[in-house]
Structure formats: structure tokens, C-alpha cells
Amino acid sequence: MNAYSNDYGICLAQKIIDGKTNEIPAAQELLGLMDLRDTIVMADAMNCPKDTVCAIASGKRDYVLAPKGNQRLLYEEVRAYLEESLLEELKGKEGCYKKTVEPERGGSAVL
Numbered sequence: 482m483n484a485y486s487n488d489y490g491i492c493l494a495q496k497i498i499d500g501k502t503n504e505i506p507a508a509q510e511l512l513g514l515m516d517l518r519d520t521i522v523m524a525d526a527m528n529c530p531k532d533t534v535c536a537i538a539s540g541k542r543d544y545v546l547a548p549k550g551n552q553r554l555l556y557e558e559v560r561a562y563l564e565e566s567l568l569e570e571l572k573g574k575e576g577c578y579k580k581t582v583e584p585e586r587g588g589s590a591v592l
Contacts, residue, residue: 482504482507484511484512493515496510505528508524508528508533508536512536513536513540517540517542518542520542521544522545523544524546524547525546526546526548526551526552528546529555534546
């Protein structure tokens with residue numbers, strides 16, 4: 482597993498994942514080792530479990546996670562919070578909304 486800096490284009494930290502586990506506990510351990518103050522941590526849907534979010538938040542870090550529909554409660558809570566009227570309000574405030582498309586490993590991701 483790699484922790485990658487988009488700003489600098491480098492790998493910040495790396496963790497080998499043992500064959501008897503998966504990347505969820507490895508991500509939690511890696512996050513605990515890194516000093517990420519004043520950093521926004523971005524992760525995919527696999528890293529939305531509460532323990533991972535706690536590992537991010539306990540370091541006073543900001544984060545952007547991407548829940549999927551199979552995490553029904555979390556997905557619906559986020560969707561309800563970000564209803565269209567709130568999104569339009571955020572788009573109208575300077576520095577509150579940004580959409581970018583950046584190349585990623587297998588294609589592109591909308592951020």
C-alpha cells in the first residue's frame with residue numbers, strides 16, 4: 482500500500498500487506514504513522530470503515546472519502562446532506578467547491 486502526494490508526485494509512505502490480511506488494517510496503521518497535519522486525506526470507498534475514519538480524524542486531519550451504495554447508511558447520509566440546494570450554495574462561495582479531473586492509475590477520477 483502506498484500513501485501518495487498529489488502535490489509533489491511522490492510516495493510518502495509504504496506498507497507491505499501480508500497475505501493473511503487486507504488493506505483496511507494496513508491503511509489504518511499507515512495513517513497512524515504519518516504526520517499529516519494540515520493535509521487532506523483522500524481515499525476510496527474501501528477506506529470508509531469507522532476505524533479508518535477515526536485513525537484519520539484522531540490526527541486532526543481533514544478527509545475526503547468516497548462511499549458507495551453498498552455502504553447504504555453512510556451513502557444515504559452523505560447524499561441527504563449534500564442535496565442540490567446545499568451544493569448550489571457551496572458553489573456560490575469562493576473556495577468552498579472545486580471539481581477537477583485528474584489522471585489516475587487506470588483512467589481518470591473526478592475529484
